[in-house]
Amino acid sequence: MPDQEDVVDLLLAQHARIEELFAAVLAGTGEARRESFHELVRLLAVHETAEEEIVHPLARRSIDAGDDVVEARLAEERAAKELLAELHDIGPDAPSFDSRIVVLRDAVLAHATYEERYEFPQLRHSVDADRLRGAARAVRAAEAVAPTRPHPGVESASANLLAGPAVAVFDRLRDAARDAMRH
Amino acid sequence: MFNPLDHQGIPLERQLRNWRELDVDPIDPLAADPYTRCRIIALNGIEVEAILFSHHFARTCTDPEVKRQLAEIRYIEAQQQRVVNWLLPGVPSALETTIAYEQVAVDLTSWVARMEPDPYLQQAYEFGVLEDFDHLYRYANLFELIERRRAAKVVDDLTEVMPGRPTKAHHRHPVDNVRDPYDRTTVDPLSKLHALTIMAAEQQTMNFYMNVGPQYMEPIARQLYQEIGLIEEEHVTHYESLVDPGETWWERLVNHEYNECYLYYSFMTQESDPKVRAIWELHLNMEVEQLRIACDLMRRHDGREPADILAPALPEPVRFEPNKEFLRNLLATQIDLTTLGAGYVREAHERFERMQQQLHGGEAPASERVIDEHRAKFGDEYRIETAGPHPVTALRGEKQHA
Numbered sequence: 001m002p003d004q005e006d007v008v009d010l011l012l013a014q015h016a017r018i019e020e021l022f023a024a025v026l027a028g029t030g031e032a033r034r035e036s037f038h039e040l041v042r043l044l045a046v047h048e049t050a051e052e053e054i055v056h057p058l059a060r061r062s063i064d065a066g067d068d069v070v071e072a073r074l075a076e077e078r079a080a081k082e083l084l085a086e087l088h089d090i091g092p093d094a095p096s097f098d099s100r101i102v103v104l105r106d107a108v109l110a111h112a113t114y115e116e117r118y119e120f121p122q123l124r125h126s127v128d129a130d131r132l133r134g135a136a137r138a139v140r141a142a143e144a145v146a147p148t149r150p151h152p153g154v155e156s157a158s159a160n161l162l163a164g165p166a167v168a169v170f171d172r173l174r175d176a177a178r179d180a181m182r183h
Numbered sequence: 184m185f186n187p188l189d190h191q192g193i194p195l196e197r198q199l200r201n202w203r204e205l206d207v208d209p210i211d212p213l214a215a216d217p218y219t220r221c222r223i224i225a226l227n228g229i230e231v232e233a234i235l236f237s238h239h240f241a242r243t244c245t246d247p248e249v250k251r252q253l254a255e256i257r258y259i260e261a262q263q264q265r266v267v268n269w270l271l272p273g274v275p276s277a278l279e280t281t282i283a284y285e286q287v288a289v290d291l292t293s294w295v296a297r298m299e300p301d302p303y304l305q306q307a308y309e310f311g312v313l314e315d316f317d318h319l320y321r322y323a324n325l326f327e328l329i330e331r332r333r334a335a336k337v338v339d340d341l342t343e344v345m346p347g348r349p350t351k352a353h354h355r356h357p358v359d360n361v362r363d364p365y366d367r368t369t370v371d372p373l374s375k376l377h378a379l380t381i382m383a384a385e386q387q388t389m390n391f392y393m394n395v396g397p398q399y400m401e402p403i404a405r406q407l408y409q410e411i412g413l414i415e416e417e418h419v420t421h422y423e424s425l426v427d428p429g430e431t432w433w434e435r436l437v438n439h440e441y442n443e444c445y446l447y448y449s450f451m452t453q454e455s456d457p458k459v460r461a462i463w464e465l466h467l468n469m470e471v472e473q474l475r476i477a478c479d480l481m482r483r484h485d486g487r488e489p490a491d492i493l494a495p496a497l498p499e500p501v502r503f504e505p506n507k508e509f510l511r512n513l514l515a516t517q518i519d520l521t522t523l524g525a526g527y528v529r530e531a532h533e534r535f536e537r538m539q540q541q542l543h544g545g546e547a548p549a550s551e552r553v554i555d556e557h558r559a560k561f562g563d564e565y566r567i568e569t570a571g572p573h574p575v576t577a578l579r580g581e582k583q584h585a
Contacts, residue, residue, distance in 0.1 A: 007222045012332075013331055015331070016331045016333070019332075019336065020336075023214065023336075026214065109274045110273075113274045115274075116276065116330075121400050125398060126398065
């Protein structure tokens with residue numbers, strides 16, 4: 001099935017998972033909450049990078065008023081990344097975490113909704129199905145280098161990466177995505 | 184018990200709201216109580232019916248003074264509808280909202296079926312709810328298929344998602360959708376409120392599907408909305424024919440306003456979200472005054488006392504609550520029913536068969552294909568069976584979607 005999946009399907013599944021993780025973070029406590037938050041940070045990094053490097057360029061070239069649509073989405077992504085970096089820095093145990101993650105959640109949900117209404121249907125309409133499937137493969141290739149979800153007690157390179165500045169995750173993913181698109 | 188006739192509401196001239204007051208905060212798109220969303224959708228259906236009823240009344244009304252009075256009340260009702268429906272957030276897609284509409288249909292109709300004192304009317308609700316229950320299952324599969332979301336995010340574990348009476352069997356000959364009406368002179372006043380409520384809810388669902396369906400690009404989504412949208416046409420016919428057509432326009436106006444009081448009062452007593460509850464309370468106080476005006480009109484033009492057609496007090500409040508066992512019993516006993524004339528039968532009679540052949544033309548309708556496509560893509564179908572396996576053995580799935 002994954003080979004048949006196009007990039008819109010893949011991003012929709014990620015949007016669905018992101019929603020679930022926001023709900024899990026907000027409802028969870030202690031270690032469960034920290035784990036959900038780590039998974040959320042990782043997935044958002046993977047997802048936003050894939051969109052910036054692979055999906056938005058495709059949309060810019062292929063859809064009506066693509067530049068305007070994509071610029072609006074990029075501005076939302078920049079704002080969300082700043083919020084995410086702040087949250088990552090203060091951590092899920094900080095007193096202001098709850099109110100701030102709701103702000104991030106609302107920004108991410110609105111961003112995802114705009115994509116699903118104004119960008120994805122146009123992509124499906126204007127871009128060849130093979131190219132959309134190829135873009136899905138590129139996203140998965142980039143995702144493969146992203147740090148995996150850290151398990152408690154297991155110190156790994158990925159856990160270290162997540163422990164560092166969130167920006168490093170984005171940089172590394174961006175390089176991987178560019179790499180995947182060249183192949 | 185609360186009797187709206189004994190209370191004083193907000194004077195009509197003070198009911199108009201400005202833009203700031205109309206600009207309400209929507210409920211949380213992810214964390215709201217699913218039944219808060221259901222109450223919003225149900226009351227939206229009630230307000231939409233109030234507006235449409237008033238328009239129809241105005242079109243047949245020859246008295247210009249009454250027309251002006253109707254217009255004045257109707258504008259306030261239009262504002263109430265905008266406030267109620269604008270409590271829904273902008274984030275969910277039309278399909279996600281569709282799942283919530285079906286949850287309303289399932290749990291509201293179940294409540295009404297359980298409380299309905301008249302056996303013939305009760306049968307009408309029991310019959311209809313098994314179809315909405317199946318629509319929920321079909322749309323839930325479409326939701327995961329095209330949006331990758333699971334219906335659990337909408338219905339939580341309050342309402343189960345599994346096959347009901349198969350949607351393809353809902354396409355009956357139109358004449359078999361017309362039921363016999365209750366008798367307005369002998370019926371329990373509660374039955375009149377029930378019929379209005381479910382008619383309004385189904386009418387709103389019909390309007391929604393017939394308009395949002397073509398917004399989808401995916402052929403399976405367009406086709407499923409078309410198919411279920413046509414069943415909503417049948418359901419509106421089914422429920423509206425329960426209402427006694429001999430009620431005068433004035434009597435119907437009073438019944439509408441009384442029913443609005445009943446539902447705002449009901450949901451006010453149950454509402455978990457304080458901001459939403461404040462709106463139900465405000466609207467109740469507006470409706471009490473609108474009811475008073477309707478009662479005056481009835482006295483003046485019908486020469487009758489409204490108290491003679493109304494209950495002495497509001498019935499037990501309508502509640503949104505899980506109806507799993509009730510639905511499972513219906514599934515076990517009524518899944519194979521269809522209608523013949525104004526009654527119900529088990530056999531696929533000739534007129535039913537002819538309609539089925541003409542409509543399906545030997546092909547599987549979208550309601551069947553959406554399940555096939557879901558199975559092809561994910562290896563199974565989407566269900567939420569929290570209270571055990573399906574009560575009908577033949578409808579048990581091969582495996583549960585985690």
